[in-house]
Amino acid sequence: MNSTFNQATSIRRLHIPNIFWLSLAHALALVAVFHFSSSALWLCLGAVFVLSPLGVNLGYHRLLTHRSLKTPKWLEYTLVTLGAAIGGGPPLLWVAEHRLHHRYSDTVSDPHDAGRGFWYAHVGHLFYHKDFEDQQEQWMSYIPDLSGDAYYRFLNRYWIGFAVLATVPLYFWGGWSYVLWVGFVRVVLMLHLTWFVNSASHLWGYESYERKDGSKNCWWVGLLAAGEGWHNNHHAYPTSAAHGRRWWEVDTTYYMICVLERLGLAKNVQRPMKIKRAPAKAEAPLKSLTEVAYLQRGTENSPLTSVFMNPKPPLSVPVKAVSLIAVTSNVP
Ligand SMILES: [Zn+2]
């Protein structure tokens, strides 16, 4: 599998449908300026900061990709369908590509390798057709837990229909102003916030954990993208439901997960220990080791964790000490 995907992200030709769709969305977002209404703006912002985290951050990323929690199946389908309806893209390909990103972060096999520069990682990679997308059997091998699900296969194929249908009620509710602001400005904002995780959070920010990849904790992406910008933390502990590890690393997606848990709608929420003092990188073999014990547990519980989601522990942790700490871990 590795040798195949080392060349699978190679670029062959322009991806015309992506270029067309992204250009159209940005053009219509500009047209929205001439159809301004304050109610449309507030609805747009509400959707960006509530629906996007629920559909993409929670549904696509923390639930499907990393299995950081468990929900009833009806809720899982609802969150992932929401992610498709708000323009998150084909969910199965999204998950496969993201697992590939974790496995080969910041190498030539990374679908949005930040080593090729900000614009390539941010949006440029979407302008090119990647071999990876054509090799369905291969990328399906990255999602063996999802590839047999008939509903997800359906959603993966027809997600664009859901996205288009979702804009129809907006027209009857508030006319073109709502379609443009809540449909197109909202999707453009959502896409850029998601893309900043791939670009800015692999280039700018601080590192709580030493890693071979270039992942960073970028504070403004953390705040704007509902917690996804604490990306160095996330790369160190991909299965953790919480990406913010200090009290000031605000992670609203995680807070949503906590609400679901309180309501009895989320179980097995994965939580490594919080970092209580900064900086983690310089001190701390103890707390990091405790977290590694968590990591080891996660690996035992889910073979997918080691295969797809967590290629290596933080470099600062001496591997030989892991077994000592496994006994004393207080991680749930
Ligand atoms: Zn990353």
Ligand SMILES: [Zn+2]
């Ligand atoms: Zn991830």
